[in-house]
Amino acid sequence: MSAGPYDDGERSYEVRLERVPGGIRLAEWDGSGLRRRAPVLAAADVSQLVEGAADVLDAPDAVRLVGALETGAGEVAEGGGPGPAPGVSPGSSGDFKEELRVEPVGEGLVRIARWVLRPGSGWNLQEAPPMLPAARYAEALADATRTGALTAASDAGDAARL
Numbered sequence: 001m002s003a004g005p006y007d008d009g010e011r012s013y014e015v016r017l018e019r020v021p022g023g024i025r026l027a028e029w030d031g032s033g034l035r036r037r038a039p040v041l042a043a044a045d046v047s048q049l050v051e052g053a054a055d056v057l058d059a060p061d062a063v064r065l066v067g068a069l070e071t072g073a074g075e076v077a078e079g080g081g082p083g084p085a086p087g088v089s090p091g092s093s094g095d096f097k098e099e100l101r102v103e104p105v106g107e108g109l110v111r112i113a114r115w116v117l118r119p120g121s122g123w124n125l126q127e128a129p130p131m132l133p134a135a136r137y138a139e140a141l142a143d144a145t146r147t148g149a150l151t152a153a154s155d156a157g158d159a160a161r162l
Contacts, residue, residue, distance in 0.1 A: 001052035002029075003045035015041040017053045020131055024057065026112050027129030037127045038113030040105060043150050046141070061134035068138035069145055084151075087144020089136045099123075100136050102144035110150065112140070 004014030013030040028035040041049070047069050054062040086103035097117040105111045114126040144150045 001049055001056060003041050003049045006041065008040070015039045015045070015049065017049050017056070019056050019058075023131060023133040024053075024061070024137060025129050025131040026137070034129065036129070038111050038125065039129060040109050040111045042108050043104070043110045044108065046102075046110065046150060050141070057134065064134055064138045065141065068142040069150075084148035087140045087142070087147055087149050089132075089139035089143065091132075091136060098126075100130055100132060100140045102140050102149055104149055110144075112137075 002014045002016045005012045006014070011030045013028045013035060015026065015028055018025050018027070026039050028037060028039045050065045050069060053065065057065070084104065086101040088102075089100040091098050091100070093114075093116060099115045099117075100112070101115055102110055102112050112130060114128070114130045114132075115123045116126055117123050141150070
């Protein structure tokens, strides 16, 4: 399943959700192939992408992802910061802590990326398409729905189009 096309000022691309060994990959694709960066897409397209993925994912994974978008609906937490907190799924990568984050990055856009906590340098964005088990995506999407990261970005995109 794919969403887009999007334009980042350099190239036009689409975002695809694909089944890979060990889980799923969310990645940007352009005319020359897979882009080696964390995918950025319209928040409004996330649910369409997840619902359309039922054809390519195992049934339990598809149900888990769709359910994640419904679980947090209506439970938006009040934040004291400049915007909604990203949706997060914590984990580990070797000796390092890591997170899959769904975070607003612009007018109606979200980035879905892995961040790694490196001692002495803090959290670092991994500019690569995340490939993780569906449960990790489901956890991050549910948290993003709860915190308002997906709905706030989607509402900002709708307002920008008016």
